[in-house]
Amino acid sequence: MTHASVTCARSFTRLALAASLAVAAFSPLAAEAESTLRIAMTAADIPLTHGQPDQGYEGNRFTGITMFDSLVEWDLSQGEKPSTLVPGLATEWAVKPDDHKTWVFKLRPGVTFHDGTAFNADAVVWNVNKVLDKQAPQYAPGQIGLTLSRMPTLTGARKIDDLTVEVTTSEPDAVLPYNLTNLFIASPTAWQKDFAAVPAAVTDPAERSKLAWTAFASHSVGTGPFKMDRMVPRQELVLDKNPGYWDPKRVPKVDHVVLIPLPEANARTAALLSGQVDWIEAPAPDAMDQFKSKGFKIYANGQPHLWPWQFSFAPGSPWLDKRVRQAANLCLDRSELKAYLGGYMQEATGTYEKDSPWYGNPDFKIKYDPAAAQKLMADAGFSKDHPIKVKVLTSASGSGQMQPLPMNEYIQQSLKSCYFDVEIAVTEWNTLFSGWRLGAKDPAAQGANAINVSSAVMDPYFGMVRFASEKAFPPVSNNWGYFKSPQVEQLITAVRNAFDPKALDEAAAKLHAAIVDEVPFLYVAHDVGPRAISPKVTGVVQPQSWFIDLALVSKQD
């Protein structure tokens, strides 16, 4: 072979290689190589996409932390310990030493929104004002319920410099950083474009703002690891990977995520079994064995959730006698209930469990001890022939309620052996919810002296304060049963003022121990958030949280 022919052959080889690479890059095969993760949610509609999702924490899980960031975030990288707070758009924060109602947040430099604009202190102030400042153009009444209810003491934000913000509260509140995980930062510039595009014929400022937010929700812009691609209302939301995400560890491994609302458990189960989706939330309990036999993986882990009976302390309530409250807690065989639920619950021995820094050391140990329960009941004057009558109000279904009817019927049977005559009153979920705020003395309680409403217990305020403080009596908050204790009230004040994270943990642990010792609940279960996932999906980390990080997940298509 001559030199010329060798050169020619090499040139041809290079050309062919380059051509094949170019073809590969633009061919449909290359497009198919992109991975798409398809998830069936339990929600009936796509949670709101404007930055403050509805549909409870499922909303935050799928349209909150995916597209947006908050100043403070949850660590979702491991499942061995309860999730803790980590820096998000703020790198550090602290309360002012001389003013415990003002916090200073240092912001993360170099972060940009999906539209390329810079994240800075102005953006934080703008997002606080969207729910606080009635005069601000972006003020959104539709978002204040979903936002301020999760940060009840927030009163304002002020720019110090481009990367420093002061956040103020109505009273000293050490729990604020936890609350701020629910304030998602949307792009003011992107919203402003939508606001400017509202027809001039619409002159009412409130109406203009509403229309701008509706438009923004159709192509929302945050700083999160995923960008919004498109949405078909009530059918699907498509998210795309944000390759330029500020945290290299959380740059998504999948190219697209498709979120589908499928409220019916059997429909979700069928969708996974037929290959329409790769991942379903809350599979039908009776399909678990089928999933396992077909190679699907079931993920579950303890969540900051409590499934209790909340006792009434109103005059005449049978639960006023502490021995009766203790007896109910000792009479329940939670391990049998867990087996009954196929293992998909965590036995509750308090609002938090021993692996939580907020568990403390209660003197009253919640366990299964029917003999001790019967003795307590006998001491209180009850027997098999003279049972105590109690009535619990529950729902047939509902978010976080797990399987309320069979679970309550199990409790009814269990407590019978300890001389409880339990009447179960069933009402519709939203009705139960609305009645929860009205309290045990309201006619909405239907004469019940216990209520079964499960709840998220992500932080000391939502886990303890709102159930145990006198300030949270109905209709202010969720102390449905009018529980009060001077010692607990003092400990609540201590929690509110424990600004050092370690001190907060200690104060919360003391508060939890004191509450468990007073037994205002029948502690039953914590949900474990089961989800069934295709074996093609890898890298799933199910943290001890309501949330999960989709950025860590890979899929082989």
Added chain:
Amino acid sequence: MLAYTFRRLLLATPILLGVALVCFMLVHLAPGDPLVSVMPPDASEALREQLVKAYGFDKPLPVQFGLWLWHALHGDLGMSIASGRSVASEVFNAVGYSLRLAVLATVIGFMFGSLFGFVGGYFQGSWLDKLASACSAIGVSVPHYWLGMLMVIVFSSQLGWLPATGGGPMGQSAWAWDWAHLQFMVLPAITLSVIPTGIIARTVRAQVAEILAQEFIVGLRAKGLGEWGLFRHVVKNAAPTAMAVMGLQIGYLMGGSILVETVFAWPGTGLLLNSAIFQRDLPLLQGTIWVLALFFVVLNLLVDILQTLLDPRIKRG
């Protein structure tokens, strides 16, 4: 005919007002908070009061109703509390899906119902009649959400022939009349069609049996008309009744398929109503029911006109 149509449309006005009023009152009488979708239960009472004012729920009920009606009469059904989207766009999108499903289910129901009905009516007392009657009895008796779940298990989960849920292929927002989209309709349409099949079969069977017993049939036979010619006369006489039943069934299927649409996650009015009820989304609920009522009225009117065209003996107005 035009005067009759105009008069019927005028008569529909009080019906629609009545439906709006009843729906409004029922929704407000039901327990639960209309702000539940925009306010978690842990929200403070002060916040709740602030939202009640912001959404206008602090106004007296007659004022709220009057305002809603005024806007509705101007074509504005308001904004959904939960999603912030226009109720009109939500409802009309869902109506499109439900209408497609209802029409297909009714066509299937009409075909099989007529078949079973004619077979039963023609061969009264025979095993064919018993078989057709058994099929129609099963049709009206079987819980269709249960049948839907069963079909999903068999045809989607086990055999993998048809998609289990959804209103079309992923990533495609617009409907198209191709197999990629139509395959999503097959299972819900068959599930929905069993009730119309049963009802139409029973109606047609009774009608055919009655027609066959009439004197004009004997007369036609005596004149030597063949069975095919006789059949055409029976069909023509039975058609108006079957048509009326079919029209009503489309109406029922438009608003009455909540369970089936939920089982198949079909994004129609049933799923929309389900969502609106559970979220206490009053504007969405009122808007959807109102539009469905409008549909019912228009459908009944169309059926009446069609009946008159098919059978000139029916004089209306």
